Amino acid sequence: MVLRRSTVTLRMLLVALLAGAWLVSPVHTQSPGPAAWLDAYRDVATSLIEASTSDDFAWNRLAELTDTYGHRLSGSANLEQAIAWAVEQMTSDGLEHVRAEPVMVPRWVRGDEHAEFVSPPRQALTILGLGGSVGTPPEGVEGDVVVVNSFAELRARAADVAGKIVLFNAPFTNYGDSVVYRTDGAYVASQHGAVAALVRSIGPPGLRTPHTGSVGYEPGAPPIPAAAVATEDADRIARLLARGAPVRVRLTMGARMEADTASANVVGEIRGRERPEEIVLLGGHLDSWDVGAGASDDAVGCIVTWEAARLMVSLGIRPRRTVRIVLWTNEENGLRGATEYAARHAAHAANHVLAIESDSGVFAPAGIGFSGGVAARSLVRDIGTLLAPLGIGEIGGGGGGADIAPIARAGGVPMLAYLGNPDRYFAIHHTPADTVDRITPDEVSKAAAALAVIAYVTAEMPERLPR
Amino acid sequence: MVLRRSTVTLRMLLVALLAGAWLVSPVHTQSPGPAAWLDAYRDVATSLIEASTSDDFAWNRLAELTDTYGHRLSGSANLEQAIAWAVEQMTSDGLEHVRAEPVMVPRWVRGDEHAEFVSPPRQALTILGLGGSVGTPPEGVEGDVVVVNSFAELRARAADVAGKIVLFNAPFTNYGDSVVYRTDGAYVASQHGAVAALVRSIGPPGLRTPHTGSVGYEPGAPPIPAAAVATEDADRIARLLARGAPVRVRLTMGARMEADTASANVVGEIRGRERPEEIVLLGGHLDSWDVGAGASDDAVGCIVTWEAARLMVSLGIRPRRTVRIVLWTNEENGLRGATEYAARHAAHAANHVLAIESDSGVFAPAGIGFSGGVAARSLVRDIGTLLAPLGIGEIGGGGGGADIAPIARAGGVPMLAYLGNPDRYFAIHHTPADTVDRITPDEVSKAAAALAVIAYVTAEMPERLPR
Known part of the structure; x- marks a missing residue:
């Protein structure tokens, strides 16, 4: 699944030379060693990692969400209460243009x-x-x-x-x-x-x-x-x-289906300082099955992507492009949040630079997968080297995600996924045992830090990530 | 908890000499090395261990019991059906004087x-x-x-x-x-x-x-x-x-209590060939809480003690004393089986030579505990050396048991307990997860073999085990 680096480098150099982009593209400095083009981002990456791993803020927020609202099946009062809570909290974090984008969702009742x-x-x-x-x-x-x-x-x-x-x-x-x-x-x-x-x-x-x-x-x-x-x-x-x-x-x-009910995707942003129309999208889904607390599936995905933006706000970082967080509704039984988002933002689909999903938990040892073109893959793998302090290895394949797939398909957008250890994840997947206590604060902080670094660099680098 | 062997030996020699029992007591040959008095029992012990560990008979019987009847709370139809099944199976095994001794039990309904x-x-x-x-x-x-x-x-x-x-x-x-x-x-x-x-x-x-x-x-x-x-x-x-x-x-x-209902202890024996009135008692309890399948608590205790007798029958062994198996009823919420047995057999309480209970599961690594006098302890620890092929270490203290305590108290009877690994046992204790699949055939066979050897030697040795 992983291309050999030497091959990628030669191809990319050729592409860059042909495009006359040698002097402006980050590609030009890429090499088998540490990528020099990343030097401009190292200090901020270090700050984001330090800020994320210095406290248990994100784990505590995850616990507050899952302790308070429990499981959150589409159509349930608890999901809608969790959505309202997320809008309020995201606003108080200083994210911008925070809103609940309406989505009609199916309502299955056990x-x-x-x-x-x-x-x-x-x-x-x-x-x-x-x-x-x-x-x-x-x-x-x-x-x-x-x-x-x-x-x-x-x-x-x-x-x-x-x-x-x-x-x-x-x-x-x-x-x-x-x-x-x-x-x-x-x-x-x-x-x-x-x-x-x-x-x-x-x-x-x-x-x-x-x-x-x-x-x-x-x-x-x-x-x-x-x-x-x-x-x-x-x-x-x-x-x-x-x-x-x-x-x-x-x-x-x-068991029975009832009439569709109103729900929403929660959206919040850091507006880009130079290219606000270009979007780095990150999210997890806020709905869950009606057992357990939907902690690994997928409250934690919401929290770590949201936390990536909160960390930037707290450090006063406003990247070149917009960073947009979406807490999806109805991933589990309809994907209505994802399809509604793709429909609502269809005209801007191609403005999405990278779509990031966290819906595989954050259990250690975690990894990152990417799906996109060769040039983008090489750059993203370079960015991945900034995550070495978090113990995350080379970025591999498998960057898809159910919620980002519709907008990515519409816009030809590369996709990236945070991938928790699957053995631990599937042991509790869709069970009453999907609770916050088996996720450690360290696992949450590291995921948030990794996603913050990736989102920051891809939102900041001069040229947008290639398709 | 464990007395030093040298101390025990000196005390026992003194006791034996004072009693004039030097020539007839097995005590006289005891030493820190392998006890020579055991030589008469080594071949049979080896046969019992080989027979027990050569197939999965006991595990299969445990699975049949727990698969068919599920949990078996006192007062439930399933417990009474399991009792009838046990009487039938025990009879077909060739145990003698198999009967259900009536016990009135409380009936708690969740x-x-x-x-x-x-x-x-x-x-x-x-x-x-x-x-x-x-x-x-x-x-x-x-x-x-x-x-x-x-x-x-x-x-x-x-x-x-x-x-x-x-x-x-x-x-x-x-x-x-x-x-x-x-x-x-x-x-x-x-x-x-x-x-x-x-x-x-x-x-x-x-x-x-x-x-x-x-x-x-x-x-x-x-x-x-x-x-x-x-x-x-x-x-x-x-x-x-x-x-x-x-x-x-x-x-x-x-939840509520209903009227007491009829239940029974299941009793079966190998009548002793010389001293049938002296009894080596072994058992586990057939009732359970109304969750899980009561596999470790305590179907497996029933099966391994019963299996100890079945192995003797199958090898044509009829020891000097009677080996009696009791599958107790109502251990969990009343101990009526234990108290009724002690009442019914009060006149013969002192005829019980040793009371053995298996109610701590058989999870590896397992051990054996003994409670009794110094002389008996030393002999039992000698017998324990026959269990080395089973990976069972030196017999320690803690030989009590809820079901054997009343008759042991009445008769001054030494007690011995088979003790499964407590971490694994208490992880599933009284839960829906107390099922047969987490017990291995090997664990069941080893427990049955160990109890068969102990029961055989204590039923066969010329002098009864001291109090």
Whole structure:
């Protein structure tokens, strides 16, 4: 994924010479060693890192947000209260043009949900409905359970599935590979006549910890109720069936969609001193699933990107370009914040110089990913060398993000992502255990510092970052 | 806790000489090196260890028990079904005189329970009612929350407590020291006029994992509802109050006591070939709290003690004395199984040679504790050397157990306990995460082997173990 530096340098020198930009472009000084063009930014970078890591301000703000408002599902009062709080706090920080840009969001309501084994002896089975699932009739749905470990196995056993409850029991490998059972399992099971779908939680074994997240339905098969079970319960059901015991489950879920409701993206800026129309965009999403406190997913992404701007304000830094913070709404179940932002700012999409997202937590060891052209990648990797005091290694690939993708696509904007350790992140992802206490102040401060340095340099450098 | 071997040896030699038992007692050959008196038992010990560790029979039986019947609270249908299953299985194993000795047990019913923050913004607070708690009125009880870290702090703030909900937030140190807040907190808070008690879960931080367990009430203060909260929620409430935010909680619990119901201790034996009236007693408790599967607490204690006898039967071993397995009922909330056994067998209490309990799990690294007289301790420590292949170190102190204590007290019986690693045990103790999957087959086999060897030698040695 990472281009070799020598190749990049030769290409970039050629581009720069052809463009006659030798004397003004930061590219001209790039070399395999420390990039001399960065010298103009080193002192400020050091100040930002020192300011961020000298106290626990950002962690305390993260704790205040998650302690006070808890989880923040789209359409909930708590999300709207958190939005109002963020506008107020951002204003008091000295950010400019702070506003809530209206977004209509879907409102999924979990309702009461419970399940039980009818056989073996009647007893409760803990479930956690998947976000967006349809509910059951009031009396629930009941069926024998069929366990499959893959879609291929489901197809091979298609004749067994009608009228049954399918448990997708694929062991967790990584999120990208495993999440398809959560997103697509109910639809595929329904195609074969299943009455409900259970999904082994998309995450490693925890402490009987179910993971929620969105389920999708497609035309052509009726939507059926879908819920996660803890890995322990998935394994238990598989063992019972392997022993020849009949496993019959009744599932009762009050889940439903209600009418769209008003929400908002929170936006605040440091207006650029020379090129205010050019924007370095940073953000995380303020909404969360309705379990846990949405601390790593993604209050912390909001806090660390916001903190990047607050640090600049507190140090009296006003870069050449505008730094814009967006705390997105409705990332989890609709992406309405992202699409509304792209629509509202469509005319200015190409003015976005860089789009930064923090939606993978900040657990150590963290890294940074970038997606963009070769020239931009080389410059960003140079900037990354300023983050050495934070223990962040070379910037790699994978700079996308669900919330920045629409505006980046519209404007051809390079994207950068802060990437927390995935093992720690997915252990608590979409669970009741996504709480602030397992994130350290140091992790929050380092993420904020890293993003502040990147945002500062990309907003300050004379030439805008190439596409 | 451990006596020095040289001291023990001298004392024991003296005792043996004075008793004129030199020629018949196993004591006479004891020395700091391998005890020669054990030579007669080495081959059988090796056979028991090999048989136990050659397959996963015991783990599979543990999984079948916990997978099929789930948790097994006194008074529940699942406990009674598990008892019937155990009688059937034990009989088919070839144990003798297998029976269910009737015991009337209390029946506490959790009912529906939930809590919410009234302030900060209204949102759910996950609780897990303590076993034996009284319920609330149907509309719940509501109060501002007062956080204290100790009973001393509660007394110092006694004037603040009336009409409030007290949260005991002492960090977990070890079970013995910390559990007093769960057992006594509600009573002490009630003495000062509190309307309910919340207790930081008695265990280390988990994954938003609440720990239940018994709460006690005393005359002189009205019983008030009591529930556990996860460590994360306790910390959150403490942070909110430290920030000056009012924290107000409404607690609704349907907990209640119902009439005593019929249960039973499951008893099975290998009748002794020469001294059937002398009994080596082993057991764990079959009941559990109504969360998790009660796998470590204490299905595994039932399985490994029972397995010790099954291994002897399968190898055709009939020791001199009777080996009796008891799967106790109602350990968690009444100890009725233990007290009923002591009453029913009072006339034969002194015939119990050794009482063995496994109720601390079998997590590695495991150990063994013994409580008894000096002479017995020395012999038991000799026997412990036979367990070296299992990685079990020198037998130490701490051989008690809640279920064996009544009969041991009545008969002056030495006690021995199998002691799993306490850090792993208390991480899941009384939680939904007490499931079979975190216990390895190896841990179960080793515990069964160790107990089989100890039971065999103490049932076979010519002279009964001294008091």
